[in-house]
Amino acid sequence: MTIPDYQTIMLPLLRLAADGQEHRFRNAVEQLAAEFQITAAERNELLPSGTAPLFDNRVGWARTYLKQAGLLQSSKRGTFQITDRGKALLGKSPKQIDVGLLDRYDEFRAFRSRRRDKTEADVKLQEPEPVTDQTPEDALASAYQKLRKNLEDELLDQIKSASAAFFERLVIDLLVAMGYGGSRQDAGRAVGRSGDGGIDGIIKEDKLGLDVIYVQAKRWEGTVGRPEIQKFAGALQGQRANKGVFITTSTFTRDAEEYANVINSKIILIDGERLASLMVDHNVGVAPVGVYELKKIDSDYFEGE
Numbered sequence: 001m002t003i004p005d006y007q008t009i010m011l012p013l014l015r016l017a018a019d020g021q022e023h024r025f026r027n028a029v030e031q032l033a034a035e036f037q038i039t040a041a042e043r044n045e046l047l048p049s050g051t052a053p054l055f056d057n058r059v060g061w062a063r064t065y066l067k068q069a070g071l072l073q074s075s076k077r078g079t080f081q082i083t084d085r086g087k088a089l090l091g092k093s094p095k096q097i098d099v100g101l102l103d104r105y106d107e108f109r110a111f112r113s114r115r116r117d118k119t120e121a122d123v124k125l126q127e128p129e130p131v132t133d134q135t136p137e138d139a140l141a142s143a144y145q146k147l148r149k150n151l152e153d154e155l156l157d158q159i160k161s162a163s164a165a166f167f168e169r170l171v172i173d174l175l176v177a178m179g180y181g182g183s184r185q186d187a188g189r190a191v192g193r194s195g196d197g198g199i200d201g202i203i204k205e206d207k208l209g210l211d212v213i214y215v216q217a218k219r220w221e222g223t224v225g226r227p228e229i230q231k232f233a234g235a236l237q238g239q240r241a242n243k244g245v246f247i248t249t250s251t252f253t254r255d256a257e258e259y260a261n262v263i264n265s266k267i268i269l270i271d272g273e274r275l276a277s278l279m280v281d282h283n284v285g286v287a288p289v290g291v292y293e294l295k296k297i298d299s300d301y302f303e304g305e
Contacts, residue, residue: 003042003055006135009062010097012036014071017082018090025078029059048141049294061135065099069108140292152276155285159275160219160249167219168200170285171247174275175203177282180213205243214244224248226255229267236265244268247275 012035017023033043038055045054063080066072071086082090085105094101102108134142159167175181181203205211216232218224229246236244246260247270260267270278279285 003038003045003058004036005138006058006061006065007098008096009036009059010066011094013059013062014066014082014086014090014097017072017080017086020082020087022075022079022081025060025063025080028063028080029056032059047137048144049137051294051296057137058135061137065102065108066097068111069102069105071102137294140294148280151286152273152280155276155279156249156272158285159272160221162219164219167249168217170279171201171215171217174279174282174284175215175245177284178278179207180205211243212241214239214241216244216246218246218248218250220248220250223251223253224256224271225253226259229256229259229269233259233263233265233267236267242266245270248272249275 009032012032013028016028016031033055043053043055046052047054047057063072066086067074067080069085070083071089072080073083074080089097099112103112159170162170172181200217201215202212203215205213214232214236216235218228224246229252232244232246236242242265244265244267246267249272251271251273252260252269257269260269
């Protein structure tokens with residue numbers, strides 16, 4: 001099953017605390033993972049930021065929302081306990097608990113309406129945020145992914161409209177940014193100089209040149225098929241080489257991908273979409289316009305409290 005959203009987790013979490021005992025958050029995460037039949041792979045799935053497991057994060061937000069509504073309370077760090085209000089709600093046997101239900105409680109409405117800019121002299125409450133299945137991290141990740149996808153699409157359009165000479169320089173810049181090719185000067189001399197039987201260039205795998213990688217770069221509009229990959233593989237064999245990278249602005253056919261996976265030589269295929277993604281990852285052809293730093297409570301700081 002897919003990882004449940006934080007609202008789906010709210011009722012099971014409150015029921016888990018129905019015994020009135022103090023529960024450790026970490027134990028609750030494990031119990032809920034078993035209840036929702038979360039697989040090991042799903043437990044290992046991280047937020048796009050890579051800062052925390054996705055399921056754990058959603059359980060955390062479910063706990064936060066229930067606490068803000070006065071249904072749970074925490075007497076010490078890392079624990080929670082049901083309140084009388086929480087018991088009263090469970091006594092009504094709700095089919096689900098979501099943001100709409102929590103809006104019945106004044107404390108929760110105040111929590112959601114809390115003004116963001118506390119420097120304004122005029123104290124006004126914000127309009128409540130729309131009901132959503134996304135946690136704040138989910139919403140931020142979703143917005144980031146949309147912005148990134150648009151950037152990658154625009155980047156690929158720019159690459160396709162550029163000259164062949166510019167594409168060659170772009171490939172050099174990317175490979176060097178990724179740690180290949182030695183210095184940029186070394187890579188510049190190597191890429192585009194070979195022209196030997198389907199090989200566009202030869203670069204160092206590391207700065208010491210302990211091994212080399214053969215490069216084929218094609219600024220194509222059409223799909224790259226198996227024959228082109230076979231030609232490149234044959235060129236590698238002719239050089240007694242076993243590592244190659246085939247970069248294109250277009251796409252590869254399934255036959256081409258399957259062939260690259262079964263031959264003895266290690267050939268990495270980089271299509272237009274992946275090329276744009278790698279350029280964004282390594283800041284080639286793009287520039288940052290803003291940085292948003294996410295922070296969390298430093299538990300160690302409060303350990304001796």
